[in-house]
Amino acid sequence: xxxxxxxxxxxxxxxxxxxxxxxxxxxxxxxxxxxxxxxxxxxxxxxxxxxxxxxxxxxxxxxxxxxxxxxx
Amino acid sequence: xxxxxxxxxxxxxxxxxxxxxxxxxxxxxxxxxxxxxxxxxxxxxxxxxxxxxxxxxxxxxxxxxxxxxxxxxxxxxxxxxxxxxxxxxxxxxxxxxxxxxxxxxxxxxxxxxxxxxxxxxxxxxxxxxxxxxxxxxxxxxxxxxxxxxxxxxxxxxxxxxxxxxxxxxxxxxxxxxxxxxxxxxxxxxxxxxxxxxxxxxxxxxxxxxxxxxxxxxxxxxxxxxxxxxxxxxxxxxxxxxxxxxxxxxxxxxxxxxx
Numbered sequence: 001x002x003x004x005x006x007x008x009x010x011x012x013x014x015x016x017x018x019x020x021x022x023x024x025x026x027x028x029x030x031x032x033x034x035x036x037x038x039x040x041x042x043x044x045x046x047x048x049x050x051x052x053x054x055x056x057x058x059x060x061x062x063x064x065x066x067x068x069x070x071x072x
Numbered sequence: 073x074x075x076x077x078x079x080x081x082x083x084x085x086x087x088x089x090x091x092x093x094x095x096x097x098x099x100x101x102x103x104x105x106x107x108x109x110x111x112x113x114x115x116x117x118x119x120x121x122x123x124x125x126x127x128x129x130x131x132x133x134x135x136x137x138x139x140x141x142x143x144x145x146x147x148x149x150x151x152x153x154x155x156x157x158x159x160x161x162x163x164x165x166x167x168x169x170x171x172x173x174x175x176x177x178x179x180x181x182x183x184x185x186x187x188x189x190x191x192x193x194x195x196x197x198x199x200x201x202x203x204x205x206x207x208x209x210x211x212x213x214x215x216x217x218x219x220x221x222x223x224x225x226x227x228x229x230x231x232x233x234x235x236x237x238x239x240x241x242x243x244x245x246x247x248x249x250x251x252x253x254x255x256x257x258x259x260x261x262x263x264x265x266x267x268x269x270x271x272x273x274x275x276x277x278x279x280x281x282x283x284x285x286x287x288x289x290x291x292x293x294x295x296x297x298x299x300x301x302x303x304x305x306x307x308x309x310x311x312x313x314x315x316x317x318x319x320x321x322x323x324x325x326x327x328x329x330x
Contacts, residue, residue: 013121031127033127038122039119039166066119066121068143069118069119070100070103070118
């Protein structure tokens with residue numbers, strides 16, 4: 001029963017189950033990710049960070065959240 | 073020198089001509105210290121997935137403030153144009169970065185740039201408003217083509233990335249310098265301070281160094297050495313060296329010898 005209310009997504013290549021009402025905003029908040037230091041891609045499309053409150057996550061969505069690390 | 077000698081790229085003005093890569097350090101604190109000691113005002117950074125399992129993992133931005141040091145996002149690890157474009161579009165989204173380093177590799181062993189994909193990407197990125205500093209091989213013809221499609225800087229390799237071999241083909245670098253109006257930055261393959269000086273004495277506008285500093289036994293001291301090597305090389309270039317002569321020319325006056 002419990003799983004019925006969940007959606008399955010992929011975040012940074014890892015499978016994840018989320019509540020149906022999840023938005024990109026709630027996901028970022030849950031993961032404690034500082035928004036000003038990342039970029040978000042939803043199904044290969046870059047998302048305007050100002051709009052993530054209104055973007056609902058759907059079943060089978062593929063999300064990538066990236067940031068800067070050391071590199072040459 | 074009466075006028076201040078600025079390094080200008082993508083309409084941005086810098087005092088330091090040393091760009092430092094932020095990879096391969098033992099930790100972020102060491103990296104941040106090395107950057108500070110080097111005097112670099114630009115650092116290259118890579119775009120990678122956030123670690124979602126470790127929420128407390130420190131971020132580079134916590135150590136190197138992008139308001140004080142210009143971040144130059146790179147496309148390291150990209151082997152085709154699409155990957156590179158995706159990476160830099162994401163980088164721009166993180167915080168509005170338009171000055172970027174394009175690096176499309178063609179071979180996992182020698183890490184030479186895949187120039188056809190690099191050229192294609194440079195053209196697209198430039199049209200999208202990016203200021204593209206392009207990692208390329210030391211081929212004057214390709215350098216010219218990059219310039220023609222709108223590159224903001226030409227960044228020929230000295231030798232394979234991380235090899236520490238120093239400039240392998242000075243003649244090509246000289247030809248590139250003569251033919252271009254763009255800043256030329258030696259990117260990849262430098263090993264020690266004298267390599268950086270040689271690049272600057274050739275007339276290059278800057279050097280980009282990562283491994284030679286990060287993997288030195290004492291990275292902080294090497295960061296300092298590179299700082300001075302770049303300054304020394306630049307001043308030497310601007311000063312106009314003496315002509316080479318196979319015979320001797322005494323430094324003390326011949327007149328008045330007792």
